[in-house]
Amino acid sequence: MSDRLPPLTALRAFEAAARHMSFAGAAGELNVTPAALSFQIKSLEEHLGHPLFRRLNRAVELTEAGRALLPGATEGFGALAQAWRAARRVADTKTLTVTAGPAFTAKWLAPRLFGFAQAHPGIELRFSATLRLLDFDRDEIDVAIRFGKGDDEGLFSRTIIDEWMTPMMTPELARKMRTPEDLKSAVLLHQDDTAWLTPPADWGAWFRAAGLGEAPKGGPRFSQADHAVDAALAGGGVVLGRLSLTYGALQDGALVAPFPLALTTDAHYRFVCPEGAESRPQVAAFLDWILEQTAEMADYDPDRPVIDAADVAQ
Amino acid sequence: MSDRLPPLTALRAFEAAARHMSFAGAAGELNVTPAALSFQIKSLEEHLGHPLFRRLNRAVELTEAGRALLPGATEGFGALAQAWRAARRVADTKTLTVTAGPAFTAKWLAPRLFGFAQAHPGIELRFSATLRLLDFDRDEIDVAIRFGKGDDEGLFSRTIIDEWMTPMMTPELARKMRTPEDLKSAVLLHQDDTAWLTPPADWGAWFRAAGLGEAPKGGPRFSQADHAVDAALAGGGVVLGRLSLTYGALQDGALVAPFPLALTTDAHYRFVCPEGAESRPQVAAFLDWILEQTAEMADYDPDRPVIDAADVAQ
DNA sequence: ATTTCACTTAAGTAGAACTTATCTGAATGT
DNA sequence: ACATTCAGATAAGTTCTACTTAAGTGAAAT
Numbered sequence: 001m002s003d004r005l006p007p008l009t010a011l012r013a014f015e016a017a018a019r020h021m022s023f024a025g026a027a028g029e030l031n032v033t034p035a036a037l038s039f040q041i042k043s044l045e046e047h048l049g050h051p052l053f054r055r056l057n058r059a060v061e062l063t064e065a066g067r068a069l070l071p072g073a074t075e076g077f078g079a080l081a082q083a084w085r086a087a088r089r090v091a092d093t094k095t096l097t098v099t100a101g102p103a104f105t106a107k108w109l110a111p112r113l114f115g116f117a118q119a120h121p122g123i124e125l126r127f128s129a130t131l132r133l134l135d136f137d138r139d140e141i142d143v144a145i146r147f148g149k150g151d152d153e154g155l156f157s158r159t160i161i162d163e164w165m166t167p168m169m170t171p172e173l174a175r176k177m178r179t180p181e182d183l184k185s186a187v188l189l190h191q192d193d194t195a196w197l198t199p200p201a202d203w204g205a206w207f208r209a210a211g212l213g214e215a216p217k218g219g220p221r222f223s224q225a226d227h228a229v230d231a232a233l234a235g236g237g238v239v240l241g242r243l244s245l246t247y248g249a250l251q252d253g254a255l256v257a258p259f260p261l262a263l264t265t266d267a268h269y270r271f272v273c274p275e276g277a278e279s280r281p282q283v284a285a286f287l288d289w290i291l292e293q294t295a296e297m298a299d300y301d302p303d304r305p306v307i308d309a310a311d312v313a314q
Numbered sequence: 315m316s317d318r319l320p321p322l323t324a325l326r327a328f329e330a331a332a333r334h335m336s337f338a339g340a341a342g343e344l345n346v347t348p349a350a351l352s353f354q355i356k357s358l359e360e361h362l363g364h365p366l367f368r369r370l371n372r373a374v375e376l377t378e379a380g381r382a383l384l385p386g387a388t389e390g391f392g393a394l395a396q397a398w399r400a401a402r403r404v405a406d407t408k409t410l411t412v413t414a415g416p417a418f419t420a421k422w423l424a425p426r427l428f429g430f431a432q433a434h435p436g437i438e439l440r441f442s443a444t445l446r447l448l449d450f451d452r453d454e455i456d457v458a459i460r461f462g463k464g465d466d467e468g469l470f471s472r473t474i475i476d477e478w479m480t481p482m483m484t485p486e487l488a489r490k491m492r493t494p495e496d497l498k499s500a501v502l503l504h505q506d507d508t509a510w511l512t513p514p515a516d517w518g519a520w521f522r523a524a525g526l527g528e529a530p531k532g533g534p535r536f537s538q539a540d541h542a543v544d545a546a547l548a549g550g551g552v553v554l555g556r557l558s559l560t561y562g563a564l565q566d567g568a569l570v571a572p573f574p575l576a577l578t579t580d581a582h583y584r585f586v587c588p589e590g591a592e593s594r595p596q597v598a599a600f601l602d603w604i605l606e607q608t609a610e611m612a613d614y615d616p617d618r619p620v621i622d623a624a625d626v627a628q
Numbered sequence: 629a630t631t632t633c634a635c636t637t638a639a640g641t642a643g644a645a646c647t648t649a650t651c652t653g654a655a656t657g658t
Numbered sequence: 659a660c661a662t663t664c665a666g667a668t669a670a671g672t673t674c675t676a677c678t679t680a681a682g683t684g685a686a687a688t
Contacts, residue, residue: 005395008322009645023666036646038667043644050405057654058665064590068404072397076390081319083386090382091364280378323676337635350677352636357675371685372634 006047013040014052015073018062082137089140096282097126100145103193103226104269105129107245109145116289123282131193136274142283144272148197152270156278158287160294161244161269164306165201166262168241168255169232177238180210180259187237188219191228194267199313201265203240208312210261229255244269247297265309320361327354328366329387332376396451403454410596411440414459417507417540418583419443421559423459430603437596445507450588456597458586462511466584470592472601474608475558475583478620479515480576482555482569483546491552494524494573501551502533505542508581513627515579517554522626524575543569558583561611579623 005011016026017037027037045051052066062070089097100109105127113125128134134141145160146152167183177186188203199205207215219237222228225245232239233254239246240263241255249255271290277283319325330340331351341351359365366380376384403411414423419441427439442448448455459474460466481497491500502517513519521529533551536542539559546553547568553560554577555569563569585604591597 005326005391005398007644008326008394011394011398012319012322024664032645033647034666035648035668039645042667048401048405050407052401055666060666064594065401065405067590069397069401072393072400076393076397077319079386079390079393080322080325083383083390084319084325086386087362087364087366087379087383091362091379093364276378276381321675338633346676347678348635349637349679353676356636369635372687374635 006044007040010040010044010047011073012077013037014044014066014069015077017041017053017060018066018070019074021060023060085140086137089142090277090280093281094122095124095126096142096286097128097140098143098145098286099128099130099134099139099141101131101147101193101224102129103224103229103245104145104147106226107229107248111248112293115293116286119289120282120285123285142273142277142280143286145269146272147194147267147269149267150270150272152272154275156273156275158271158291159268160271160290161297162264163242163244163268164262164264164304165206165240165242166257166304167206167238167259168229168246168250168257169238170235171253171256173235173238174256174258177258180212180261183207183238184212184216188216189228189231189237189239190219190221191225191239192221193224197265197267197309199265199309201240201263201267201309204314205309205312206240206261206263208314209263209307209309210259243297243300247300250300260304262304262306263309264306320358321354324354324358324361325387326391327351328358328380328383329391331355331367331374332380332384333388335374337374399454400451403456404591404594407595408436409438409440410456410600411442411454412457412459412600413442413444413448413453413455415445415461415507415538416443417538417543417559418459418461420540421543421562425562426607429607430600433603434596434599437599456587456591456594457600459583460586461508461581461583463579463581464584464586466586468589470587470589472585472605473582474585474604475611476578477556477558477582478576478578478618479520479554479556480571480618481520481552481573482543482560482564482571483552484549485567485570487549487552488570488572491572494526494575497521497552498526498530502530503542503545503551503553504533504535505539505553506535507538511579511581511623513579513623515554515577515581515623518628519623519626520554520575520577522628523577523621523623524573557611557614561614564614574618576618576620577623578620 013026013030016029017023020026020029023037023041024034027034030037041053045053048065050065051063052069053060054063098109106129109127116123117125128139128141133146134144136142136144150157167180169177169186173186177183190203194201203215207213220231222231225242228239229241229245229249231237232241233249241257246255250257271287273283278287327340327344330343331337334340334343337351337355338348341348344351355367359367362379364379365377366383367374368377412423420443423441430437431439442453442455447460448458450456450458461477464471481494483491483500487500491497504517508515517529521527534542534545536545539556542553543555543559543563545551546555547563555571560569564571585601587597592601
């Protein structure tokens, strides 16, 4: 009846047995024989000086002492298992799990991945493309690329792209668009995934910034920005293209941005990871690589006139 | 690099070592040699495939993997230790820990304890007299005697005394108190520990119930009711005595209650324990004994006129 | 230069934990 | 009514974990 902890393997056997409400089931889970499990429980009961299970004909049920022990035991082993997973993730320098929004994943990360994989053949990348904010610990994420103006308190955070946006279209379509006024009769592609930005950085804001009055209503709406860009690439209309998602298309001429005026906001892409994790080799390598890639983008068209969306907010 | 839990003894060795930031210290805590602890840490690091400590000349420090593992490991073992303590308490049928307020402990429990000890020589009682509400699990309390009108949700609860209160004094003093009006010029003893009751059950309420108008201000105040009773026993004044605290004194004539009118409230003494714990042998024995003792009190002076304090609330 | 301190390593050992095999005793099924 | 089955208990023997003592290492303290 010691006050210290009992043998931990016996305690784990108990936890499994109580969870399964079956010695045989618990034995299966722990990959031991039922006999071994029976001994473990017995030894634990001897330590306690009191039975933990009441043996019925064809089943077992917990005694009150067992009921007192179970919840804390489950909680304890759960915490240990989660801690071990966290340590394994940190110890694992081979894999790097990154989460980013679908648009950024499709239009920025995916096309450049090959380069990273070549530069770091030892690092195995995993992607989790979702708009949902994932929890670093719970979801076992190493790095998140987030868009917005989060404060990232308690996290390591670096702004990686100074985003701006301007009307973009295929070169063919651009031939018909001589002046910004021509946009009033064009098919304008809308993207809803940045609708939560305040001030909004949408067609309305760009039209006001360009002194064109109210933007025309209507035009297809896309829940994700990359789909709007794809539609523009297919010649389906004019998109208010974000530099991050269109840099490649602008480089190879698939899209053009004929009108200089660009909008910007204080919402940017950030590289975010838990404080301290930025020094882990894979994380550092990934950050270095991203900064290298985005430095090139920052040099693109530096003379373009840029207006902050906040200055034309209604 | 298994996904399952590592050897638990090794994990415990790590937790102690990280907490002490010293292998030798941890070895001391676990009553093993430093050599054994060194092996445990090494084995854990092999399981993880990564070091957990960085060995410095004369000290150790945690690697990042170690920092990721430590908090969850501490939490996990903490939960296991607490669960084990809870199980030990339930399994222990020899001791019974009771908490009650100081007044009830002094005036009701303590004088009767000898009887319980005689009837149940195998049960070792422990008392924790405090007005603070203790947590059954955290403070390792089996039974609480609480006064008030708590809802006791999720707990086993029995009202044990239908409390009422009436002016009480020594027989000598009573000779000068022919009618309730005489109380206006008497020394009234006040007790503050039931001041939180709504409606209040104090001298003001009793005077109103007796149709005597406003109670006189002034008179000594006691933070705990048993001290007010002691003052009354010493002939120091008239106390608005609670049946539970004065039953013994009334029985042996040390106090008398010359005026029939009594006040009551819906706040009573309850026997409270965690749901299910009422079937544990010591707990059941204690409840049976208390109910037996209080049944006798309930028979005392059943014809006394009783007014609810709520009916004379201002 | 010597001592000391904290951890490591080596070799050997006690005992915990596991195995296979057999046993018990009640519910199930015909 | 009887054999079957199922869940757990027990026995005996084995493997291997966890521990011990004893010697070793290397940097810091004296």
